[in-house]
Amino acid sequence: MFFSHIYVEREAAEYATARAILPRFSQSVPISISHYKDVFCRRGQNFTRQKRRPQLILAVKREDYFHRGSRMCDGFGQDNFIYTTQIMNCPFDCAYCYLRGLYGSANVVIFVNPEDTLQAVANSLPAFICVSYDTDLLAFEALTGYVRRWLAFCAARPEAVVEIRTKSAAFHSIAGFDALPNVQLAWTVSPDSVIERFERGTPGLNARLADMRRALEKGWRVRLCVDPIIKTRGWEQDYRAAAQTIRAALPMERLLGVSVGCFRVSKTHYARMEKLEPFSEIFGYTMEERDGTIGYPDEAEMIAMTRAWLTGGAL
Numbered sequence: 001m002f003f004s005h006i007y008v009e010r011e012a013a014e015y016a017t018a019r020a021i022l023p024r025f026s027q028s029v030p031i032s033i034s035h036y037k038d039v040f041c042r043r044g045q046n047f048t049r050q051k052r053r054p055q056l057i058l059a060v061k062r063e064d065y066f067h068r069g070s071r072m073c074d075g076f077g078q079d080n081f082i083y084t085t086q087i088m089n090c091p092f093d094c095a096y097c098y099l100r101g102l103y104g105s106a107n108v109v110i111f112v113n114p115e116d117t118l119q120a121v122a123n124s125l126p127a128f129i130c131v132s133y134d135t136d137l138l139a140f141e142a143l144t145g146y147v148r149r150w151l152a153f154c155a156a157r158p159e160a161v162v163e164i165r166t167k168s169a170a171f172h173s174i175a176g177f178d179a180l181p182n183v184q185l186a187w188t189v190s191p192d193s194v195i196e197r198f199e200r201g202t203p204g205l206n207a208r209l210a211d212m213r214r215a216l217e218k219g220w221r222v223r224l225c226v227d228p229i230i231k232t233r234g235w236e237q238d239y240r241a242a243a244q245t246i247r248a249a250l251p252m253e254r255l256l257g258v259s260v261g262c263f264r265v266s267k268t269h270y271a272r273m274e275k276l277e278p279f280s281e282i283f284g285y286t287m288e289e290r291d292g293t294i295g296y297p298d299e300a301e302m303i304a305m306t307r308a309w310l311t312g313g314a315l
């Protein structure tokens with residue numbers, strides 16, 4: 001990870017997290033700012049261009065420590081389903097990522113006061129909490145240590161159930177911790193053909209599966225997510241082959257669950273994403289709108305087929 005410039009809110013510079021992060025980037029030019037939105041929310045930014053050379057912003061989170069889950073997210077049937085955003089944007093660059101439609105900037109914002117988020121969540125328990133939202137928290141672990149903070153939080157609070165979703169192969173950064181019954185590690189996987197074309201910077205399928213296997217061996221609760229399924233020419237063959245690879249690599253019966261879903265985003269985000277890369281194959285298929293969400297018209301069949309391949313059921 002390299003950032004040529006690091007924007008630091010004057011208030012953020014006082015926090016221990018900022019003091020730990022800044023020396024790691026001694027080659028970067030620090031720029032003092034008063035509020036992260038002065039940089040992050042500037043008008044006229046281009047997400048895809050910025051994504052090639054993102055900058056880092058260190059900021060203080062002053063409000064909205066958590067949000068209630070949206071209807072497009074899988075809350076696994078939990079009543080109090082919330083998510084936190086301690087980092088905005090991601091080290092990876094998935095062509096179908098909704099962050100492209102959500103943010104005008106690809107710069108990475110790290111909020112340096114995770115303790116305030118933890119305190120706010122502690123006041124709202126019991127809850128199912130997705131903590132790797134609007135980012136890939138485990139991929140940033142070596143830099144921030146935020147996953148470890150959630151592990152300590154959960155160890156002391158059985159009424160908190162935390163999901164840490166990732167595409168990384170960074171399990172090693174928490175491998176020294178004991179598995180916790182109220183922490184779910186969820187890996188999103190795709191066929192290598194999709195990874196190579198649409199998930200820039202992410203580890204390959206086998207690397208993610210190896211991490212999942214290691215986590216299972218260490219007693220962690222592990223969820224497999226084949227979500228989103230991305231339609232391409234020949235997607236059936238690619239996902240069928242990936243399902244075989246997954247079943248050969250993992251003890252499927254020991255997984256906490258298998259989530260399967262198709263590419264879908266809100267209508268507003270879809271329009272912004274398509275404008276950024278209008279010729280991407282992601283947007284080259286017929287889509288339909290249902291209740292403000294854009295998705296494939298045949299998503300139910302695609303999900304059923306993929307589920308059957310993953311479970312070994314015959315179609």
Ligand code: SF4
Binds near residue numbers: 090091135136
């Ligand atoms: S890993 Fe997730 S958050 Fe990161 S770019 Fe890909 S889809 Fe977006």
